[in-house]
Amino acid sequence: MSFSESDIKKALSFVIEPDLKKDIIELNLVSNIKLEENKISFDLQISNPAMHNKKRIIEACEIHLNRILKTSIDLDVNILAIPKPTEIPKSKNPLPNVKNIIAIASGKGGVGKSTVTANLAIALAQKGYKVGLVDADIYGPSMPLMFNVEHEKPQPVEKNGRNLITPVESYGVKILSIGFFADTNQAVVWRGPMATRALTQLFTEADWGELDYMLIDLPPGTGDIHLSLVQTVPVTGAIIVSTPQKVALIDARKAVGMFSLEQINVPILGMIENMAYFSPEELPDNKYYIFGQDGLKSLAQEQKLPLLGEIPLVQSIREAGDAGRPAILQETSTQATAFNAFAENVITEVANRNKKLDPTQKVTITNMDGCSTK
Ligand SMILES: Nc1ncnc2c1ncn2[C@@H]1O[C@H](COP(=O)(O)OP(=O)(O)O)[C@@H](O)[C@H]1O
Ligand SMILES: [Mg+2]
Incomplete structure (x- = not known):
C-alpha cells in the first residue's frame, strides 16, 4: 500500500x-x-x-x-x-386568544397615562370590543381606584387543571392590577425580580379568555418592567402619552427610543397629547394652552408617528378618575368626545399596523448590554 x-x-x-x-x-x-x-x-x-x-x-x-x-x-x-442545528423552539405565546396587546407608556410620570388608558379601555368596550386591562404600574397601581373596584379581590378559578385568577370586571373591562394583591404601600417596595414575577403572573396565570384588545398601563420611564413585558407577551404596539410641556416631551422622546431599540422592537402606534389645553367647564370653547402648544405635534411629525388625539385639561376628568367613573362615561361631553376620537384612531392604527407588519414576537433577551436609552 x-x-x-x-x-x-x-x-x-x-x-x-x-x-x-x-x-x-x-x-x-x-x-x-x-x-x-x-x-x-x-x-x-x-x-x-x-x-x-x-x-x-x-x-x-x-x-x-x-x-x-x-x-x-x-x-x-x-x-x-448533517444534523440540523437544534431548532430553537418559538417562544410560546402565553396569550394566544388575545388579538392585540397595546402598551401605553410615557417618559414622565403624572402626564395622565393611567387616565388615558382607563378611558381608552372603556371607549373600546363601549364600541363592542372585548377589552382587558393590565395595570403594570406596579409602583403606583391606579386602576382599582379609577374603575371603582378598590376593594375587590380577583377570584381563583381552575381551568384545564391550572389554577388561574379571574380578572375583576368593571364598565365592561376585565382588569388585573398588583393593587388587588398588595396594598399600594407594599407594592412600592417591590423591586427587580419580585416585581417582574408579579407582573408576569398577571399575564400568564390569569383567565383572560378571548380579547380584542389588551391594554397595558406601564410604569413611567424606561426600565426593567418594560423589558420584562416584551419578554413575557408579544406586544402589538405602543402608545406614548405626553403633555405638551417641554420636560414631558424630552421624556416622551426617550420612550420612543426605548421601543425602537433592537432588543425591544415594538412598533409605536402613535402619540396622544394629554392636557393639550385647559378648558374651563363653563367656557368649554375657550382653549388655554397652559403647557405650550404644538410641542407633541412636532415631535410626532419628526418621529413620523401619528398624533392619535388631544385630550383637554378639564377638572371633571380628574374628578371622574378619583371618583372611579372615568370621564368617557360622561356621554356627549367634550372630554368624552375627545376620548372617543382617540379610541377610533387607535382602532385604525392597530389595523394599519396589522396590515403592514407581522405579529410581534416575544423578545428573548440573553444579553442586556446596550439596553439603555440615552
Ligand atoms: N386631561 C386631564 N384633565 C384633568 N386632569 C387630568 C387629566 N389627565 C390626568 N389628569 C389627572 O392628573 C393626575 C395624574 O394622572 P394619571 O393618569 O394618574 O397620570 P400617570 O398615570 O401618567 O401618572 C390625576 O389626578 C388625573 O386625574
Ligand atoms: Mg399611572
Whole structure:
C-alpha cells in the first residue's frame, strides 16, 4: 500500500458538497477513515442524503481517489445526514386568544397615562370590543381606584387543571392590577425580580379568555418592567402619552427610543397629547394652552408617528378618575368626545399596523448590554 490517510484527504478535497458549495474536507464532513489494502472506507456527512445525491457524491469521491492515488480502489462510503442545528423552539405565546396587546407608556410620570388608558379601555368596550386591562404600574397601581373596584379581590378559578385568577370586571373591562394583591404601600417596595414575577403572573396565570384588545398601563420611564413585558407577551404596539410641556416631551422622546431599540422592537402606534389645553367647564370653547402648544405635534411629525388625539385639561376628568367613573362615561361631553376620537384612531392604527407588519414576537433577551436609552 503506497498511500496514506493524508493522500485520501487530499483526493477528497476535490469533492464539493453540492448544497454547501465547499469541499468536504474543508467542511470537515469526512470522518472515521479506514484503510485496509486497497479498501478505503469512511463516513461522509452531506446536507441532503437523498438517493441520487448519495450516488453522485460517492461517484465523485471514487473518481478523485482513483485519480490522486493512481490505483483502483475498493470504496465503501457510509453517508450520513448533517444534523440540523437544534431548532430553537418559538417562544410560546402565553396569550394566544388575545388579538392585540397595546402598551401605553410615557417618559414622565403624572402626564395622565393611567387616565388615558382607563378611558381608552372603556371607549373600546363601549364600541363592542372585548377589552382587558393590565395595570403594570406596579409602583403606583391606579386602576382599582379609577374603575371603582378598590376593594375587590380577583377570584381563583381552575381551568384545564391550572389554577388561574379571574380578572375583576368593571364598565365592561376585565382588569388585573398588583393593587388587588398588595396594598399600594407594599407594592412600592417591590423591586427587580419580585416585581417582574408579579407582573408576569398577571399575564400568564390569569383567565383572560378571548380579547380584542389588551391594554397595558406601564410604569413611567424606561426600565426593567418594560423589558420584562416584551419578554413575557408579544406586544402589538405602543402608545406614548405626553403633555405638551417641554420636560414631558424630552421624556416622551426617550420612550420612543426605548421601543425602537433592537432588543425591544415594538412598533409605536402613535402619540396622544394629554392636557393639550385647559378648558374651563363653563367656557368649554375657550382653549388655554397652559403647557405650550404644538410641542407633541412636532415631535410626532419628526418621529413620523401619528398624533392619535388631544385630550383637554378639564377638572371633571380628574374628578371622574378619583371618583372611579372615568370621564368617557360622561356621554356627549367634550372630554368624552375627545376620548372617543382617540379610541377610533387607535382602532385604525392597530389595523394599519396589522396590515403592514407581522405579529410581534416575544423578545428573548440573553444579553442586556446596550439596553439603555440615552
Ligand atoms: N386631561 C386631564 N384633565 C384633568 N386632569 C387630568 C387629566 N389627565 C390626568 N389628569 C389627572 O392628573 C393626575 C395624574 O394622572 P394619571 O393618569 O394618574 O397620570 P400617570 O398615570 O401618567 O401618572 C390625576 O389626578 C388625573 O386625574
Ligand atoms: Mg399611572
